[in-house]
Amino acid sequence: MAAPLKQLCFAVLRQTVRPFSSTCAVQAGRKWRLENGLAWTGSEYGPLTDLPDWSFADGRPAPPLKGQLRRQKQREDFARRAVNLNAEVDQGMRTWRANKEEQEREREQIKSSMLKPKGKLLLKNKNK
Template identity: 60%
Template structure:
């Protein structure tokens, strides 16, 4: 009995005109939000995501939720990474400047070691004032 059902199901799927999509759907309004400087979706950041859902009746804040703690930790890690990459970039730029200055000093030193014009050649290059 199981075999005919399997054959029937397979034949139904083969002859079905509707196909399954495996692509990611575009969020509605994503372009508009990007153009207006907002997040891609309404759940990435903002008051609905970052603020607590409730508070106690006496005004005490609610304890932070797991999602809030996770997002806070992700932001701290991102900030640390940005600071680290920025310091690496500063060190790289400083190293590049030092190499550039050293190359310029070496070039000037090489020019100073070249033979100098003497006698009549010196007078032709630099007329007396």
């Protein structure tokens, strides 16, 4: 009796074993979204994540959800950082230009303080 029970168990196990797949369902459509300039996942931004899920019957908007507030704060921080970095670049460019002008002034001052040709050389240089 033990042998038929053992065969029955093996038969049941063989039928319940399913093939294993290692593909990830989350990446479905990822390539298409990237090719079309969208986020690599479908839930990073857009109306489904940014707009409220519901509103009151009288037309008042629903209070924002935690995720919406978090994304709004992240966007504000990103914008603030971009403005600060842009200001730093502008300041760096102004400093660079000021240094360049100062070097040019020094070069002109050195040139003007050099000895000038006299006599025939002066007349020769004026004619050129």
